[in-house]
Amino acid sequence: MEKNLYLSLLFLLSIITLPTAITAACQKPTAVYAFGDSVFDAGNNNKLATICRANHAPYGVDFPGRSATGRFSNGKLPGDILAADLGIKDLLPAYADAAAEAEELLTGATFASSCSGLDDLTAAEVGVHSLDKQFRNFQMALRLMKEKLGLEKAAAAMENGLFLISAGSDDMMNNYYVLPTTRAKYSLPAYHDKLLKNLETFVKKLHMAGAKRLAVMGLPPLGCLPVDVTANFLPSPPSQNANASRDPLRRECKSNHNSDAQEYNAKLEAWVKKMMVAMPIIKIAYMDIYNPIMDMINKPYEFGFKTTLEGCCGSGALELGPLCNLASITCHQRAEYVFWDSAHPTETTYKDLTKIFIDKVLPSLLK
Numbered sequence: 001m002e003k004n005l006y007l008s009l010l011f012l013l014s015i016i017t018l019p020t021a022i023t024a025a026c027q028k029p030t031a032v033y034a035f036g037d038s039v040f041d042a043g044n045n046n047k048l049a050t051i052c053r054a055n056h057a058p059y060g061v062d063f064p065g066r067s068a069t070g071r072f073s074n075g076k077l078p079g080d081i082l083a084a085d086l087g088i089k090d091l092l093p094a095y096a097d098a099a100a101e102a103e104e105l106l107t108g109a110t111f112a113s114s115c116s117g118l119d120d121l122t123a124a125e126v127g128v129h130s131l132d133k134q135f136r137n138f139q140m141a142l143r144l145m146k147e148k149l150g151l152e153k154a155a156a157a158m159e160n161g162l163f164l165i166s167a168g169s170d171d172m173m174n175n176y177y178v179l180p181t182t183r184a185k186y187s188l189p190a191y192h193d194k195l196l197k198n199l200e201t202f203v204k205k206l207h208m209a210g211a212k213r214l215a216v217m218g219l220p221p222l223g224c225l226p227v228d229v230t231a232n233f234l235p236s237p238p239s240q241n242a243n244a245s246r247d248p249l250r251r252e253c254k255s256n257h258n259s260d261a262q263e264y265n266a267k268l269e270a271w272v273k274k275m276m277v278a279m280p281i282i283k284i285a286y287m288d289i290y291n292p293i294m295d296m297i298n299k300p301y302e303f304g305f306k307t308t309l310e311g312c313c314g315s316g317a318l319e320l321g322p323l324c325n326l327a328s329i330t331c332h333q334r335a336e337y338v339f340w341d342s343a344h345p346t347e348t349t350y351k352d353l354t355k356i357f358i359d360k361v362l363p364s365l366l367k
Contacts, residue, residue: 031161032108040112043070052115075347102148117171158210223254
């Protein structure tokens with residue numbers, strides 16, 4: 001009888017302690033895997049025949065060693081900042097640089113490709129990696145981890161990893177707004193629905209590969225990107241530029257493009273809630289970057305910024321990719337700028353956004 005009592009106590013103890021142990025194990029992510037566009041691309045485009053590359057100066061002027069690694073910023077990206085803040089590693093490497101290093105891949109890598117999107121046409125138009133190609137690269141990385149380090153370690157990386165997705169901005173800016181064929185085929189709501197359907201397919205593929213915790217980033221205020229602000233007051237038919245500034249010296253956000261981003265973000269947030277119900281086995285979170293960036297633009301001094309609608313590189317109005325180069329005169333106080341070039345944030349902006357993610361979004365993924 002004493003033996004039975006002892007076994008019963010052990011059983012009860014296991015019921016009490018096992019969930020606690022699992023919860024504790026899930027509190028600290030051990031890897032970060034990122035997909036999508038330039039927000040997370042650390043150099044996967046460097047060897048591609050595309051204009052969507054940033055492996056030249058002055059990109060990376062504030063990166064360790066002042067290296068132009070292919071990151072579309074003056075310094076680090078959110079993936080780098082997050083991995084370091086979580087104590088995982090100092091930088092989140094591009095898969096192109098870590099493809100053969102199983103130990104490196106075990107703690108994370110970025111498969112993102114600048115100028116890519118949720119619509120395959122967006123990537124195809126400029127010769128970069130679509131989400132499908134990014135997923136195939138991830139599969140190869142997972143296979144290498146299993147072969148070199150064993151199934152158990154690879155499974156643990158998936159179980160305790162954070163999966164990050166940033167996509168949609170290029171679909172709108174470089175596809176829907178500029179390709180008449182896309183606009184002829186889809187109304188704006190229909191195109192948003194297409195993007196979300198493709199996102200759902202991608203998330204399900206990641207889940208089948210082992211992903212348990214995913215964060216999906218919404219669109220920024222597209223109409224406040226410096227390149228779009230510039231287009232806002234260039235001469236064009238009223239029907240195409242109805243909200244353009246009447247003062248050619250005053251830079252203003254393009255309100256209809258901001259409204260488009262808000263419309264998409266509302267659908268994305270609703271989609272995340274739907275997926276949480278439909279797939280309770282995984283955790284999915286929505287990361288709002290629209291409102292934080294708008295706060296930085298509308299209340300810059302609260303964040304230490306002085307310049308909001310111009311990039312630091314060159315004139316700040318058009319310079320981007322190959323146009324942001326050694327011939328471009330860059331600002332000296334880069335931390336005072338929201339944007340580095342005419343479309344991408346500075347490292348300072350990314351640090352602020354990553355802090356918001358860690359404080360407000362990450363906890364929901366670690367419950």
